[in-house]
Amino acid sequence: MSTITTATGHLSARRFSVAPMMDWTDRHCRYFHRQLSRHALLFTEMVTSAAVVHGDRERLLGFEPVEHPVALQLGGSDPAELAEATRIGAGFGYDEINLNVGCPSDRVQSGRFGACLMAEPGLVAECVRAMRGATDVPVTVKCRIGIDDQDTEESLDRFADHMVEAGVAALYVHARKAWLKGLSPKENRTIPPLDYPRVHRLAARLAPLPVCLNGGIDGIEAALAHLPAVSGVMLGRAAYQDPMLLGQVDSRFFGVSSPAPDLRAIIAAMADYAERQLGQGVRLNAITRHMLGLANGRPGARAFRQVLSVEAARRGAGPEVLWQALATLERHETVAA
Incomplete structure (x- = not known):
């Protein structure tokens, strides 16, 4: 399994990660979560490549050293702009740069990034290549199993193959289709049904490339149950709403003996x-x-x-x-x- 270098050495940090969540996983949230788990991989909120290139970089990208390992998630579809944002993000010291190909919101679609890009695997691959050319930090992609009427067997394999050819370091796959027309982002969190076996099949097909599972995992036991089939698990709302469960992560996922958080x-x-x-x-x-x-x-x-x-x-x-x-x-x- 791919590892990320941290202050504590080489850890398979992707074994457990906290999902990037808009308006939630800001720097204060990440600092708090780090008090509960020293080894989980934390993610920023999604930041657009345009904001990184043209905006207040310290406000958008600044973080505390204790947050390592921490990944920066970018949104965008312009390879050159994403490359520049990647270079800037890597300069801030992030351990991983992740491209969002999973967010279904109208605002994201209007900017031609997020889940709508699953229909353009060639463009996403071009973005990944450009990002990789801008840094030695691992470049990863977070996606859905498909969008709208796509056949999730054929289209997800095609998308993943483009990512592999582009040299992606890992895939994080939300095990639910994104419906871009007719459903709100809130409805997209529960409709259509989750399809964990589809992600398991993808992980087996792409091995040894790390494939991490996201979507609807509601606790530690449920997360552990997936590990025989995938490289890692990513929890979002469950970890945010019940943060004390993060106190079990270091011992249950990383084998680190440590007292329960006080x-x-x-x-x-x-x-x-x-x-x-x-x-x-x-x-x-x-x-x-x-x-x-x-x-x-x-x-x-x-x-x-x-x-x-x-x-x-x-x-x-x-x-x-x-x-x-x-x-x-x-x-x-x-x-x-």
């Missing part, structure tokens, strides 16, 4: 991080919004979420809000004991 230690780390970020003009709720699921399943979880969401939104709110949320949770747990 909630107080996580709060301490995030309070320190918030202190630094507030000094740079970041609002506290931009950080705490990613932490709302941290106490899921514990007595007082609702009160914990309320403190983090309501108190953190107040003007002038500081790191003390995180400690307030923890104290609220501990009071409820004492009463419930």
Whole structure:
């Protein structure tokens, strides 16, 4: 399996990754997730190649060193522009550059990137070649099993073969078709049905190229069940909404013996991080919004979420809000004991 060099050595980081999610997997989210797993591969939100080339690069691409291993996901369809964005992203120190060929939103389609590109495997291959020519960092692609009325057997194999010929380092495959007409992005998350066996067949056909499975995986056990058939698994909403499951990743997926994450230690780390970020003009709720699921399943979880969401939104709110949320949770747990 392909590996990514990290500060801790060579790890098969793609064995478990947290999916790129628009409006969710920003730098604050990734810093938080890194407190729960040291070895999972984290992804940025998708950033368009045009934004990287012409926009505020530090705001769009900056990240903390502790986030490694971390991949930058780009959206675009212009090979030259993607190559330049790749060069810039690699210069920021990302461990992997990923091309989005899976997002079904209208905004993405109008820009001719995302899932609509599955109909143009030759163009995507040209983009991958251009990106590879701009960096020594692995270039990967995240795609669907197909779009609209495509035959997912024939069209996915054809698409994958173009990627292999272009020298892609790995494929991340969302095991659901994207319907680009008649369904909203929200509906596309549940319709049409997931087809995991199709991704398993692709992985067997392309071996030893790493093929990682994404889509609808709802927890650690479900993720582990796929590993005999694929190189890695990618969780999105499940990991975001119940972040404590990431605390099992290092031991269950990477064989690293480490104690389960301690909630107080996580709060301490995030309070320190918030202190630094507030000094740079970041609002506290931009950080705490990613932490709302941290106490899921514990007595007082609702009160914990309320403190983090309501108190953190107040003007002038500081790191003390995180400690307030923890104290609220501990009071409820004492009463419930």
